[in-house]
Amino acid sequence: MPISITNPLQSTYIFITIFVIGLILTIRKKDENGFSKSITQELKGFAILAIVFAHIGYYLTTDNQFLFQLSIGAGVGVNLFLFLSGYGLTISSIAKKPTMLQFYKNRLEKLYVPMLFTLLLFISLDFFILNKTYSLLYIGQSFLGFFPHADLFTDINSPLWYFTFIIFYYLLFPIVFYRKQPWVSGIILFVISYLLILSNPAFLQNVIYLYRTHFIAFSLGVFVAGIVTKYKRSLLESRIKHALHKIEIHKILKNIAYWIFIGILLWTIGYTAYYSNVGQQYFIEQTTSLITCGALILLFLISKYESHLLYWFGIFSYEIYLLHWPIMARFDIFYRFFPAWFATVAYLGFFILISWLMQKTIVFLEKRYL
Numbered sequence: 001m002p003i004s005i006t007n008p009l010q011s012t013y014i015f016i017t018i019f020v021i022g023l024i025l026t027i028r029k030k031d032e033n034g035f036s037k038s039i040t041q042e043l044k045g046f047a048i049l050a051i052v053f054a055h056i057g058y059y060l061t062t063d064n065q066f067l068f069q070l071s072i073g074a075g076v077g078v079n080l081f082l083f084l085s086g087y088g089l090t091i092s093s094i095a096k097k098p099t100m101l102q103f104y105k106n107r108l109e110k111l112y113v114p115m116l117f118t119l120l121l122f123i124s125l126d127f128f129i130l131n132k133t134y135s136l137l138y139i140g141q142s143f144l145g146f147f148p149h150a151d152l153f154t155d156i157n158s159p160l161w162y163f164t165f166i167i168f169y170y171l172l173f174p175i176v177f178y179r180k181q182p183w184v185s186g187i188i189l190f191v192i193s194y195l196l197i198l199s200n201p202a203f204l205q206n207v208i209y210l211y212r213t214h215f216i217a218f219s220l221g222v223f224v225a226g227i228v229t230k231y232k233r234s235l236l237e238s239r240i241k242h243a244l245h246k247i248e249i250h251k252i253l254k255n256i257a258y259w260i261f262i263g264i265l266l267w268t269i270g271y272t273a274y275y276s277n278v279g280q281q282y283f284i285e286q287t288t289s290l291i292t293c294g295a296l297i298l299l300f301l302i303s304k305y306e307s308h309l310l311y312w313f314g315i316f317s318y319e320i321y322l323l324h325w326p327i328m329a330r331f332d333i334f335y336r337f338f339p340a341w342f343a344t345v346a347y348l349g350f351f352i353l354i355s356w357l358m359q360k361t362i363v364f365l366e367k368r369y370l
Contacts, residue, residue: 003335008066011340026308039300041314043080048317050077052324059152060328072273075289079217086221090182094229100174107170118322122156149206157326161207169218186223212282268295319355
């Protein structure tokens with residue numbers, strides 16, 4: 001249930017100070033350019049932190065002032081995950097050319113195994129610690145990956161509405177994927193998603209509002225990946241690069257232009273995150289969120305530095321997403337005993353630890369029994 005926090009603003013400032021110090025101490029010069037795996041992990045790290053902070057600030061505590069500056073980006077975090085999933089699947093499918101059977105086996109296994117692990121964990125903990133049980137129908141559809149509700153305090157794990165949503169795209173992707181023109185696949189996925197939203201099926205009545213505000217991002221990721229791969233293969237790219245190399249720009253002017261662009265991106269991120277149009281028409285809300293996502297992606301792409309702290313949260317982002325809410329909402333071990341800023345720091349470290357243990361446990365079980 002929601003917890004009360006003493007001095008929420010003071011706790012927020014203390015936590016932000018510690019978090020920023022952590023970011024600064026883990027900043028390193030980039031080794032790679034472009035949309036590298038490292039940047040993808042950093043963006044995932046940013047996304048999962050945005051979601052965790054939002055769940056704490058808006059739903060776990062009784063005072064929204066706590067973590068307010070950090071808790072306004074939950075929708076951006078979800079859209080980042082969806083965009084990166086669509087982009088990554090497209091790039092990988094172009095490079096590796098998996099069969100449909102290989103795609104389903106590899107991708108669905110990566111999604112389902114950790115999810116099933118956490119379901120077993122929380123069903124057991126609920127039963128033995130809270131004396132709480134669920135119907136066989138509810139458990140059965142949960143193990144299938146169908147989560148038609150997102151109630152924070154009655155569902156076994158309310159953030160799992162996202163699991164059903166992403167499985168929908170994973171099931172469709174190899175069917176509609178067109179390797180020669182992958183950007184077409186993004187348009188097809190968008191049309192199918194839009195038709196689903198329009199049909200407003202009864203079995204999704206309790207989560208359709210979430211789908212409405214996030215249904216563009218995955219398709220957009222596929223579309224952008226398709227455009228990028230096509231552009232990379234074109235003669236135009238090499239000509240543009242050759243022309244740019246011939247242009248001599250004074251180093252000081254170049255640096256000024258770079259930092260002005262950084263400033264514009266930071267302003268765009270801050271403005272669209274704060275004035276997010278939440279509660280407006282879903283196209284407006286989603287477009288605003290996607291603008292924030294686009295500015296964030298550009299910022300990470302052009303930055304000369306990377307954060308290892310964000311990178312590590314990105315490595316464990318899926319496990320943290322699966323674990324974080326039930327632990328904090330039903331089995332809180334920090335907020336009830338410690339100041340809010342300390343509890344938040346402790347939870348971030350705890351989530352990294354249990355996510356690492358979860359990954360290691362699953363790998364061990366798969367090697368031994370599968």
